[in-house]
Amino acid sequence: MxxxxxxxxxxxxxxxxxxxxxxxxxxxxxxxxxMGNVTTLFEPVPHWNPLDWNVGYLQQAIEDLLPGGxxxxxxxxxxxYIGVAMALSLLIGYPVAYYAARCAGRRSxxxxxxxxxxxxxxxxxxxxxxxxxxxxxxxxxxxxxxLSIDSLFNALGLMEGSDWLGGQPITVILALVYGYVPFFILxxxxxxxxxxxxxxxxxxxxxxxxxxxxxxxxxxxxxxxxVAGLVLIALPMFGDFFTADxxxxxxxxNMLGNTINGYIQGGPDKSLGAALTMLxxxxxxxxxxxxxxxxxxxxxxxxx
Amino acid sequence: MRGGRHRGLALxxxxxxxxxxxxxxLAIRFAFNEGRSRSAxxxxxxxxxxxxxxxxxxxxxxxxxxxxxxxxxxxxxxLIATPLGVAxxxxxxxxxxxxxxxxxxxxxxxxxxxxxxxxVGLFLLFTTAFSFIGLGTTAQIIGHVTFSVSFxxxxxxxxLQTIGADVEEAAADLGxxxxxxxxRVVLPLLTPAIVASLLIVFAxxxxxxxxxxxxxxxxxxxxxxxxxxxxxRAAPTPALNALASLMLAVSLLALGLAYMTLRLMTRGERxxxxxxxxxxxxxxxxxxxxx
Numbered sequence: 101m102x103x104x105x106x107x108x109x110x111x112x113x114x115x116x117x118x119x120x121x122x123x124x125x126x127x128x129x130x131x132x133x134x135m136g137n138v139t140t141l142f143e144p145v146p147h148w149n150p151l152d153w154n155v156g157y158l159q160q161a162i163e164d165l166l167p168g169g170x171x172x173x174x175x176x177x178x179x180x181y182i183g184v185a186m187a188l189s190l191l192i193g194y195p196v197a198y199y200a201a202r203c204a205g206r207r208s209x210x211x212x213x214x215x216x217x218x219x220x221x222x223x224x225x226x227x228x229x230x231x232x233x234x235x236x237x238x239x240x241x242x243x244x245x246x247l248s249i250d251s252l253f254n255a256l257g258l259m260e261g262s263d264w265l266g267g268q269p270i271t272v273i274l275a276l277v278y279g280y281v282p283f284f285i286l287x288x289x290x291x292x293x294x295x296x297x298x299x300x301x302x303x304x305x306x307x308x309x310x311x312x313x314x315x316x317x318x319x320x321x322x323x324x325x326x327v328a329g330l331v332l333i334a335l336p337m338f339g340d341f342f343t344a345d346x347x348x349x350x351x352x353x354n355m356l357g358n359t360i361n362g363y364i365q366g367g368p369d370k371s372l373g374a375a376l377t378m379l380x381x382x383x384x385x386x387x388x389x390x391x392x393x394x395x396x397x398x399x400x401x402x403x404x
Numbered sequence: 405m406r407g408g409r410h411r412g413l414a415l416x417x418x419x420x421x422x423x424x425x426x427x428x429x430l431a432i433r434f435a436f437n438e439g440r441s442r443s444a445x446x447x448x449x450x451x452x453x454x455x456x457x458x459x460x461x462x463x464x465x466x467x468x469x470x471x472x473x474x475x476x477x478x479x480x481x482x483l484i485a486t487p488l489g490v491a492x493x494x495x496x497x498x499x500x501x502x503x504x505x506x507x508x509x510x511x512x513x514x515x516x517x518x519x520x521x522x523x524v525g526l527f528l529l530f531t532t533a534f535s536f537i538g539l540g541t542t543a544q545i546i547g548h549v550t551f552s553v554s555f556x557x558x559x560x561x562x563x564l565q566t567i568g569a570d571v572e573e574a575a576a577d578l579g580x581x582x583x584x585x586x587x588r589v590v591l592p593l594l595t596p597a598i599v600a601s602l603l604i605v606f607a608x609x610x611x612x613x614x615x616x617x618x619x620x621x622x623x624x625x626x627x628x629x630x631x632x633x634x635x636x637r638a639a640p641t642p643a644l645n646a647l648a649s650l651m652l653a654v655s656l657l658a659l660g661l662a663y664m665t666l667r668l669m670t671r672g673e674r675x676x677x678x679x680x681x682x683x684x685x686x687x688x689x690x691x692x693x694x695x
Contacts, residue, residue: 339521
C-alpha cells in the first residue's frame with residue numbers, strides 16, 4: 101500500500117523539480133537582479149540573499165511609473181490600448197462564440213475548426229501577414245485608403261497621415277485585437293456550449309422576449325466565461341512588445357512590454373528592467389490568482 | 405425575428421472568420437510569387453522556396469539555418485517535455501495529501517504567466533546563477549520544455565479522468581505490482597494522449613517567439629519566428645513568406661495529426677461540443693490559457 105502511494109510521488113518529482121528550478125528559481129532571478137546591484141560595466145549582480153536586497157531600482161521603477169515619471173505615459177498608453185482592445189474583443193468575440201456554440205447547427209464542426217485555426221498559427225506569422233497587407237502598396241492599405249477610412253480615422257484623431265505601419269495607435273490596437281481575440285472566443289465558446297438549453301426554453305415559456313432572455317438568462321450565465329476570456333487575453337497583452345514593434349516600430353506606440361524588452365535586451369539597465377518586471381508581475385498576479393481560482397472552481401463543478 | 409437574429413450572428417461570424425484567416429492565406433500566396441513583391445500577386449513560382457540561387461529558403465544560409473534551429477528545438481522539447489509531463493500528470497492525478505494543492509498550482513502557473521515575465525526570468529537565470537549553461541540552444545530547449553510541460557499535464561490528466569481508476573484498481577486487486585499496473589495497464593490506455601502531447605509540444609515550440617528570442621546567443625540560434633520578427637519591416641523578399649509558410653505547414657501538420665489522435669481516442673465515447681477532440685484542442689490553452 102505504501103509502495104503504491106510512493107510511486108506517485110516518484111513520478112511527479114522530476115516534473116516538479118524541473119518547474120521549481122526553471123520556473124520558480126527563474127522568477128526569483130528577476131527578484132534577485134531587481135533587488136541587486138551592478139558592476140562598473142553595468143552588468144547585473146544579483147543579490148540572492150534577501151538580507152542584501154537593495155531597493156534602489158525598485159524605488160526608481162515605481163517613481164518612473166507614477167505621474168510625472170518617465171514610464172508614466174507608457175503605462176497610461178498600455179492600459180488604454182489593452183482596455184480598448186479588450187472591449188473590441190468582447191464586441192467581436194461574443195457574437196462569434198455565441199453563434200458557434202448555439203446557432204451553427206450542422207455547421208458547428210466547421211465553424212469551430214475555423215475558429216481554432218488562427219489560435220494555432222504562430223502569433224508572429226499572423227502579425228507578419230498584416231505587415232504585407234498594410235504596407236503602402238499592400239491590398240489592405242490600398243482598400244482602406246480607397247474607402248477613405250484613413251481620412252475618417254484622421255478626422256477622428258485616431259490616425260495621422262495614410263501610412264498604416266507608420267506609428268499609428270489605431271493599427272497597434274486593431275493588431276492586438278486581431279492577435280488575441282481567438283484566445284477570448286474559445287473559452288467563451290466552451291462556457292456557452294455547456295449552457296443548459298432548458299434554461300433558455302424556460303425563460304421563453306415564461307414569456308420573456310428574445311432580448312430579455314439574453315439579458316437576464318444567457319448573459320449572467322456566460323459571465324464567468326467572459327471574465328475568464330478577458331483575463332486570458334489581458335495577461336499576454338501586458339507582456340507584449342512584438343505587436344507594437346511589428347505594426348508600428350515607433351516609440352510613440354510603445355507599451356510597457358517594449359520598455360521592459362528595451363531594458364533587458366538593450367542596454368545597461370537590466371536591473372531596472374528586472375524591477376519593472378517584478379512590478380508588472382505583482383500587478384498581473386491579481387488577475388492570475390483570480391483566473392486560476394475560477395478555473396479550479398469550474399473544474400470541481402464539472403467533476404462533481 | 406428569430407431567424408433574422410441568427411442571420412445577423414451568422415454574418416458577424418463569417419466576416420470574422422474571413423478576417424482572421426484570409427491575411428495568412430495571402431501571406432502564403434505571396435510566397436509563391438515570381439516577382440519580388442510581398443504585397444501583391446506576381447505570377448506563380450517556387451523561386452523563393454528552392455529555385456533562386458541566393459535568396460530562396462533553400463539557398464540563403466540565414467533562412468535555412470532558422471528552419472533547422474526551429475526544428476531542432478521542437479524535436480528536443482517534444483522528447484523531453486512529454487515524458488516529464490506524463491509522469492507529472494500521473495503523479496498529480498493520484499497524489500492525495502500534503503503538498504497536493506501547491507504542486508497543482510505550480511503546474512498551472514506557467515500556463516497563465518505572461519511569456520515576457522517567464523523569458524526575462526530564464527534570461528537572467530542563465531546569465532547569472534546558471535552562467536555555466538549560458539544562452540544558446542540548450543537554454544532555448546530548457547525554456548521550451550518549461551512552458552510545454554504544463555500543456556502535457558493538462559492533456560494527460562484529461563485522459564486519465566475519462567479512463568477512471570477502475571481498470572487500475574482491478575489490476576492491483578488481481579495482485580499486479582504498481583509498476584506493472586503502470587506499464588501494462590495505464591500507459592497503453594494513455595498512448596493516444598502521449599502521441600497528441602508529443603505533437604502539440606512540437607507545434608508550441610515551432611510557434612514560440614519570446615522565449616527563443618530571449619535565450620538566443622547569436623545568428624546560429626535564430627529561429628523562424630525570430631527571423632520573421634527581425635526582417636518583417638525591413639523590405640525583404642517573398643523568401644520570408646516562403647519561410648513562414650513552411651513553418652506554418654509543419655506546425656499545422658503536427659496539430660492535424662494530434663487532432664486525429666485525439667479523435668481516435670474519443671471514438672466510441674459519445675461526446676459533443678467542447679468535449680470533442682476539437683474542443684479539447686480549442687480549450688487546451690485555457691488550462692483546462694497563452695502562451
